[in-house]
Amino acid sequence: MARVHNWQIGRGMSYWYPESRPKRQFGAVFDLNKCIACQTCTLACKTTWTSGRGQETMLWNNVESKPYGFYPLGWDVRLLEALGAGEWRAQKPQVGQGGAQWVYEGRTVFEAVGPGERVFGFRPDDQDYAFPNVGEDEIAGQVERGAHFATRLSGAGPRVPHEAWMFYLPRICNHCTYPACLASCPRGSIYKRPEDGIVLVDQSRCRGYQECVRACPYKKVFFNAATGTSEKCIACFPKIEQGLQPQCFETCIGKIRLQGWVSTPEHAREDNPLDWLVHVAKVALPLFPQFGLEPNVYYIPPVHVPEKFLVMMFGPGAEHAVRTYQEARADQGHPLRALLALFGCTPRTTERFRADPREAVAMSEAGEELVRVPVTEPIFVRPGFDAAAGVARLNTP
Numbered sequence: 001m002a003r004v005h006n007w008q009i010g011r012g013m014s015y016w017y018p019e020s021r022p023k024r025q026f027g028a029v030f031d032l033n034k035c036i037a038c039q040t041c042t043l044a045c046k047t048t049w050t051s052g053r054g055q056e057t058m059l060w061n062n063v064e065s066k067p068y069g070f071y072p073l074g075w076d077v078r079l080l081e082a083l084g085a086g087e088w089r090a091q092k093p094q095v096g097q098g099g100a101q102w103v104y105e106g107r108t109v110f111e112a113v114g115p116g117e118r119v120f121g122f123r124p125d126d127q128d129y130a131f132p133n134v135g136e137d138e139i140a141g142q143v144e145r146g147a148h149f150a151t152r153l154s155g156a157g158p159r160v161p162h163e164a165w166m167f168y169l170p171r172i173c174n175h176c177t178y179p180a181c182l183a184s185c186p187r188g189s190i191y192k193r194p195e196d197g198i199v200l201v202d203q204s205r206c207r208g209y210q211e212c213v214r215a216c217p218y219k220k221v222f223f224n225a226a227t228g229t230s231e232k233c234i235a236c237f238p239k240i241e242q243g244l245q246p247q248c249f250e251t252c253i254g255k256i257r258l259q260g261w262v263s264t265p266e267h268a269r270e271d272n273p274l275d276w277l278v279h280v281a282k283v284a285l286p287l288f289p290q291f292g293l294e295p296n297v298y299y300i301p302p303v304h305v306p307e308k309f310l311v312m313m314f315g316p317g318a319e320h321a322v323r324t325y326q327e328a329r330a331d332q333g334h335p336l337r338a339l340l341a342l343f344g345c346t347p348r349t350t351e352r353f354r355a356d357p358r359e360a361v362a363m364s365e366a367g368e369e370l371v372r373v374p375v376t377e378p379i380f381v382r383p384g385f386d387a388a389a390g391v392a393r394l395n396t397p
């Protein structure tokens with residue numbers, strides 16, 4: 001095992017290979033406040049890449065309802081339980097250095113290994129993949145009869161976080177900086193591309209041992225029984241190579257996704273939209289950073305969910321992220337409002353951006369303008385009762 005630095009957990013850790021970061025790293029931000037679980041992303045991926053034999057229950061992109069939805073069944077809770085509790089310790093920010101102000105004191109999947117193991121994990125059963133919509137729309141918490149109306153009638157408005165809650169979690173491969181799938185493969189069939197950090201399985205080398213399926217804590221490598229090899233999300237690399245966003249990003253109905261390049265904290269650039277969201281505003285957080293893989297898909301957490309649950313899932317920055325998002329909603333001039341307006345507005349990869357209170361501009365690395373959008377769109381509200389026609393009207397802005 002080598003010693004590497006993982007900025008998401010604020011410390012060094014063990015990993016099977018020495019640290020080797022790509023020239024630039026594929027990354028993404030998903031705004032969970034906007035996902036409507038329409039599954040357009042899931043189908044876009046399915047029809048593009050996984051409609052063949054042996055891929056029937058394989059979803060490189062899936063959307064599950066939290067807290068009770070899973071694909072495959074129990075993927076996260078089983079691992080969390082097996083790893084045991086871990087604490088985050090606050091540490092003073094170091095002057096001139098970005099990075100985590102928290103240190104994770106539990107065990108990562110690379111540190112919880114037993115003798116002869118490279119990664120701590122488990123392999124789901126075939127049945128666990130058979131119900132990808134299990135738990136869909138099931139809520140957590142209970143509402144006392146009439147409590148919702150009572151709060152509203154008192155003039156206080158709905159309470160946040162809600163007493164009853166759920167949210168949608170779209171997931172793809174995280175193209176991790178320290179991929180567990182890659183570390184676990186005894187054949188060396190999995191590799192991380194130096195030019196963009198995308199993680200791929202070499203189909204000609206793979207012999208179907210399924211060590212990667214066991215190792216990936218996000219369960220984003222799948223075994224194809226028809227071909228006898230493992231397969232996974234390829235980040236639509238033929239599109240990435242042309243400066244285009246992947247299918248699941250381009251087709252997203254809720255415009256919740258932004259694909260780009262993400263840096264380490266010390267190399268973060270303020271005009272790079274992903275760096276700004278992850279390192280400057282710290283509003284986008286990794287999924288289960290405590291697993292230790294430094295995943296490169298980041299999530300803006302949902303504002304209506306209890307903080308404890310968000311911290312368990314996205315780390316200790318959750319409270320700050322939720323507060324920042326809520327402040328931006330109330331502040332017309334907040335740069336986050338402008339940047340959010342750019343999500344889903346161009347099929348091209350946004351490498352730089354510029355924002356002012358009125359409009360946001362997405363640009364390529366060379367400064368070419370890709371799209372320009374207004375931050376606030378005009379809303380027309382009709383009178384509730386049209387006296388001339390004698391009808392009541394419903395406004396749906």
Ligand code: SF4
Binds near residue numbers: 174176180182219293
């Ligand atoms: S999410 Fe899983 S499959 Fe994707 S790179 Fe990380 S470990 Fe590998």
Ligand code: SF4
Binds near residue numbers: 254255
């Ligand atoms: S297409 Fe977008 S809004 Fe629809 S489920 Fe996927 S991520 Fe959510």
